[in-house]
Amino acid sequence: MSSLSAKIKDAFDEPACDKNRGKDAKARKEGCSKSLTPGAAAGGCAFDGAKIVLQPITDVAHLVHAPLACEGNSWDNRGAVSSGPTLWRTSFTTDLTELDLVMGQGERKLFKAIREIKHTYAPPAIFVYSTCVTALIGDDIEAVCKRATEKFGLAVVPINAPGLAGSKNLGNKLAAEALLDHVIGTVEPDDSGPYDINILGEFNLSGEFWLVKPLLDRLGIRVRACIPGDARYRDIASAHRARAAMMVCSTALISLARKMEERWDIPFFEGSFYGISDTSQALRNLVRLLVRKGADPEILERTETLIAQQEAIAWKKLESYRQRLQGKRVLLNTGGVKSWSVVHALMEIGIEIVGTSVKKSTVQDKERIKQVLKHDKHMFESMAARELYAMLSEHRADIMLSGGRTQFIALKAKTPWLDINQERQHPYAGYDGMVELVRQIDLAIHNPIWSQVRQPAPWDCQPDLIGELPCTRNETAYLFDEFACATAHEC
Amino acid sequence: MARILLQSKSAAVNPLKSSQPLGAAFAFLGVDGAMPLFHGSQGCTSFALVLFVRHFKEAIPLQTTAMDEVATILGAADHLEEAILNLKNRTKPKLIGVCTTALVETRGEDCAGDIANVKLKHTQELAGTEVVLANTPDFDGAIEEGWARAVTAMIEGITRSGERARHPKKIAILPGCNLTVADVEHMRDMVESFGLKPVILPDISGSLDGTVPDRWVATTYGGTSVEDIRELGTAMQCIAIGEHMRRPAKALLGLTGVPYVLFQSLTGLQDTDRFVSLLSSISGAAVPARVRRRRAQLQDAMLDGHFHFGGKKIAIAAEPDQLFQLATFFAGLGSEIAAAVTTTDRSKILEKVPAVSVQIGDLGDLESLAVGADLLVTHSHGRQASERLRIPLMRIGFPVFDRLGSQHKLAILYQGTRDLIFEVANIFQANQHAPTPEALDPLRNREISHERCSPPLAGQ
Numbered sequence A: 001m002s003s004l005s006a007k008i009k010d011a012f013d014e015p016a017c018d019k020n021r022g023k024d025a026k027a028r029k030e031g032c033s034k035s036l037t038p039g040a041a042a043g044g045c046a047f048d049g050a051k052i053v054l055q056p057i058t059d060v061a062h063l064v065h066a067p068l069a070c071e072g073n074s075w076d077n078r079g080a081v082s083s084g085p086t087l088w089r090t091s092f093t094t095d096l097t098e099l100d101l102v103m104g105q106g107e108r109k110l111f112k113a114i115r116e117i118k119h120t121y122a123p124p125a126i127f128v129y130s131t132c133v134t135a136l137i138g139d140d141i142e143a144v145c146k147r148a149t150e151k152f153g154l155a156v157v158p159i160n161a162p163g164l165a166g167s168k169n170l171g172n173k174l175a176a177e178a179l180l181d182h183v184i185g186t187v188e189p190d191d192s193g194p195y196d197i198n199i200l201g202e203f204n205l206s207g208e209f210w211l212v213k214p215l216l217d218r219l220g221i222r223v224r225a226c227i228p229g230d231a232r233y234r235d236i237a238s239a240h241r242a243r244a245a246m247m248v249c250s251t252a253l254i255s256l257a258r259k260m261e262e263r264w265d266i267p268f269f270e271g272s273f274y275g276i277s278d279t280s281q282a283l284r285n286l287v288r289l290l291v292r293k294g295a296d297p298e299i300l301e302r303t304e305t306l307i308a309q310q311e312a313i314a315w316k317k318l319e320s321y322r323q324r325l326q327g328k329r330v331l332l333n334t335g336g337v338k339s340w341s342v343v344h345a346l347m348e349i350g351i352e353i354v355g356t357s358v359k360k361s362t363v364q365d366k367e368r369i370k371q372v373l374k375h376d377k378h379m380f381e382s383m384a385a386r387e388l389y390a391m392l393s394e395h396r397a398d399i400m401l402s403g404g405r406t407q408f409i410a411l412k413a414k415t416p417w418l419d420i421n422q423e424r425q426h427p428y429a430g431y432d433g434m435v436e437l438v439r440q441i442d443l444a445i446h447n448p449i450w451s452q453v454r455q456p457a458p459w460d461c462q463p464d465l466i467g468e469l470p471c472t473r474n475e476t477a478y479l480f481d482e483f484a485c486a487t488a489h490e491c
Numbered sequence B: 001m002a003r004i005l006l007q008s009k010s011a012a013v014n015p016l017k018s019s020q021p022l023g024a025a026f027a028f029l030g031v032d033g034a035m036p037l038f039h040g041s042q043g044c045t046s047f048a049l050v051l052f053v054r055h056f057k058e059a060i061p062l063q064t065t066a067m068d069e070v071a072t073i074l075g076a077a078d079h080l081e082e083a084i085l086n087l088k089n090r091t092k093p094k095l096i097g098v099c100t101t102a103l104v105e106t107r108g109e110d111c112a113g114d115i116a117n118v119k120l121k122h123t124q125e126l127a128g129t130e131v132v133l134a135n136t137p138d139f140d141g142a143i144e145e146g147w148a149r150a151v152t153a154m155i156e157g158i159t160r161s162g163e164r165a166r167h168p169k170k171i172a173i174l175p176g177c178n179l180t181v182a183d184v185e186h187m188r189d190m191v192e193s194f195g196l197k198p199v200i201l202p203d204i205s206g207s208l209d210g211t212v213p214d215r216w217v218a219t220t221y222g223g224t225s226v227e228d229i230r231e232l233g234t235a236m237q238c239i240a241i242g243e244h245m246r247r248p249a250k251a252l253l254g255l256t257g258v259p260y261v262l263f264q265s266l267t268g269l270q271d272t273d274r275f276v277s278l279l280s281s282i283s284g285a286a287v288p289a290r291v292r293r294r295r296a297q298l299q300d301a302m303l304d305g306h307f308h309f310g311g312k313k314i315a316i317a318a319e320p321d322q323l324f325q326l327a328t329f330f331a332g333l334g335s336e337i338a339a340a341v342t343t344t345d346r347s348k349i350l351e352k353v354p355a356v357s358v359q360i361g362d363l364g365d366l367e368s369l370a371v372g373a374d375l376l377v378t379h380s381h382g383r384q385a386s387e388r389l390r391i392p393l394m395r396i397g398f399p400v401f402d403r404l405g406s407q408h409k410l411a412i413l414y415q416g417t418r419d420l421i422f423e424v425a426n427i428f429q430a431n432q433h434a435p436t437p438e439a440l441d442p443l444r445n446r447e448i449s450h451e452r453c454s455p456p457l458a459g460q
Helices: A002-011 A025-029 A046-054 A068-072 A098-102 A106-121 A132-136 A141-152 A168-182 A213-219 A233-237 A250-264 A276-292 A298-325 A338-348 A363-373 A385-393 A404-412 A430-445 A449-454 A463-490 B020-028 B042-056 B069-074 B077-091 B102-107 B111-121 B143-158 B181-192 B226-230 B243-256 B269-283 B289-309 B320-332 B348-352 B363-369 B380-389 B413-430 B446-453
Strands: A061-064 A125-129 A155-159 A196-202 A222-228 A244-247 A268-270 A329-333 A352-357 A399-402 A417-419 B003-005 B034-039 B095-100 B130-134 B167-175 B197-200 B235-241 B260-263 B313-317 B336-342 B357-360 B375-378 B393-395
Touching (some): A002 A168, A046 A061, A046 A168, A068 B020, A106 A141, A213 A298, A250 A268, A276 A298, A276 A430, A399 A430, B020 B095, B020 B130, B034 B042, B077 B111, B130 B143, B235 B243, B313 B320
Parallel strands (some): A329 A399, B235 B260, B313 B336
């Protein structure tokens, strides 16, 4: 546990995070995850966070060392997509029983499980996740992984992020640490070039990175490693030879970006592929970093040409929605980077933002949102379910964009809702992705069900109907008699 | 009698199980004004919550004691206390159902003692709220056990003990966790059609049936009332459905003397006949005309449907009682149970499963045993095996997250059995392969064509 607590301490000291720098030494020591209130807490644990970051690596076997719940209740539940291997979707767990725990057989069972996986699936690597119970009983997964690596001749990587260590966010960081300690830099590529980049924190949800990658291909930029979306183990192991990096999901993997810059001199910037101007800005920043690192400056002009072309097409497509969506009020209830980058494009076509959550946003994110929204009264840290329900049922927004967790608050308040988190069905990245997002908003808001489901039952709201009842009843009775007659004859 | 084959692998591949505390929470969700509370780290709750939401497409009340490192080392009694008081103040539940997890059970905490202390210390604050404990470590059992433990805990903790004056028309019904919202609703209608008054515990048909309330409610809305649980002892008769409900039924018998009858399954003509006869004899009423009509419809469905079932090889993975329910259904229509996989060896029902053997295991086992089968029957996680083996999948059980309306799917009594026959027959008809001259050529290499007859997909 001592190395784990050192790791956690390290994760809480992040020079590249402004929020972290703004704290005094004592506050920093307490970490960035707020302590949880029993009976009023929500959200995943550190193990959840680590698994989210690593599981999309497609050719790795992910083995969870735990009793059933950690893996059994959570496997195959995310929307990341692979262009090849499917092993990452196969679930592996040691499924510890009472007997295993009482007899102290955890480590042995783990070792045997690694052997079984190696023999049956022959993956390039096995990631082994520790969890609350196996941390509590003191199973030394690092030692088991080391021994297995030697014995079986494949990478067996310990992921030391038990749930009790803290929040999902901490788990993200601990996963990054594991990659730095055990994976990145272990394979030397024989084909590195001046246009190699890494994308960090891109999960390829619904395949959305494939809306961006062709743009990079067009510019001659090669993605050495996209971590973790649609990644292969070897790509990540050789990611240290990239010339530049873009960090997409800001809170999750900032330490990974910073440490890769320190160790291997890979400069990075924080950007987003959500929204039109953000996508363009990301492309510009990427090529600038590459040029700084020695790429031919002619790429700058080619990039501008591509951007101008793609932006024109996207704005033209979006323009056709302006009339339908002008003045519509959107409530954005999601954390992190999505807020500020999407806000801009939505406002551009006349959509009004009536609120945005800044729970997971960084100080910079908040500044950006403030600039875009003019006044900050539309920003909220988090909203209780009851308040959110009240706001939506009073129709103070025309649609809510959020993650699955608050989905049913919107739907039960009979308000249009669109999933923009990990379980969503549509890709929203890049220029085409933004058009798709606006299209989905349009489809959701203008679906004909809304007027129907909001209509109360006629007998609940029309006193007139009660007065008319005798007549109606007679008619029905008459019809019924007639029907009964007809069927009787048929018989 | 089926042979029970124990698990010998160290790595479980594609788990069949969901965890035991999830099963307990599921049962608590069938009580009106309830708030299940996981005693463990926040991740335990988060995973279960997400899985429930994916299955039911509903907001699910479920909270956590949020154990951290300090609580794990020093003990979590104060986390439990704080959680109970917070829940009471914020959501005013009528029932807080505490489900323990592997973390707190591995520590070996005396949760019953802790809860007793909380109740004693805060008697006034907690007035109007029952707090019930189910010991449900993740390293043991699965949904069935968790569900049964929660129901037992509610009976032992809430029902007034002692012999009471019996209401001649009142029937206590303890449904197993394999019954859907539609099953429970339909069963209630059937019982009421005999002039009887059923009290169903848990009653998910009231709480997880996907209605739209007119205000925001943080707890469950609908389900068995706490008052009804308290008064279970005035029932004339208890009916338990599923072998795993024997324990709560026995607890009720021990506490109040209400006798029970246990139905291992309510799917199929004969089991339904027994159930209907029982209702008729308890109520003294004749079997209503519409029930007779349903029976005739089922007879007809069996006549029309059996062509599609005869000789088919079925591979089923489910918890013990559901495995029994489905295996007897298929076997009763002439199919062969080619593979039977389940979660635990503890259930007595397993030896009655009409299969040569029952494997304790996971969906990885199902996938290797199901080669050559005509139909896979399990929950949504069977989709990967179905794709790889190219065998159609009938989704049943929990979780079903990639199809809508599983809670409204009826599979018991005359009508449910009828619907199930149609569903399966339609899957087979949709996946028919048209005959080709090559496949039927009598002069074709006979060994190969013989192979084709037995496992059609062997070698793939």
